Amino acid sequence: MVIPVPRYILLWLFIPILLCSGCTHFANDRWTGKDKAEHFAASAIMAAAGTAYGEHQGWNDAQSRSFGLLFSIGLGAGKELYDSREAGTGWSWKDFAWDVAGAAAGYGAYQVIHH
Numbered sequence: 001m002v003i004p005v006p007r008y009i010l011l012w013l014f015i016p017i018l019l020c021s022g023c024t025h026f027a028n029d030r031w032t033g034k035d036k037a038e039h040f041a042a043s044a045i046m047a048a049a050g051t052a053y054g055e056h057q058g059w060n061d062a063q064s065r066s067f068g069l070l071f072s073i074g075l076g077a078g079k080e081l082y083d084s085r086e087a088g089t090g091w092s093w094k095d096f097a098w099d100v101a102g103a104a105a106g107y108g109a110y111q112v113i114h115h
Contacts, residue, residue: 027083027090036098039076043102047072048110055114065107072103 029035050071054064076099084091 025084025086025090027092027095029092029094031094035095039095039098040102040105043072043076043099044106044109046075047103047106051107051110052114068107068110069103072106073100076100076103 047068049068051064051068053071054067057064059067076096079099080091080096083089083095
């Protein structure tokens with residue numbers, strides 16, 4: 001049984017974690033590049049896979065969508081936290097923006113194909 005968590009609670013949990021995450025530095029990168037396409041594609045695939053997982057579990061559309069999007073965006077945030085460590089390339093808001101865009105596109109593509 002899955003207990004749905006209101007989105008505003010997730011938002012209020014995510015923001016303090018992000019702000020207090022201990023990022024040692026931020027990336028000085030561009031909006032375009034090979035890594036941006038990789039962020040977009042990986043996030044799209046993860047969102048579609050997460051949504052498919054939810055549907056195969058018998059969850060309703062809202063639960064499947066929420067899981068797929070949060071799964072994908074959560075992985076993107078985790079990757080950026082990993083990059084923000086002292087030896088990493090730094091937190092990139094541009095990478096994270098491409099992650100969010102990819103998650104939305106992946107969910108949208110899944111809906112078009114499967115409904």
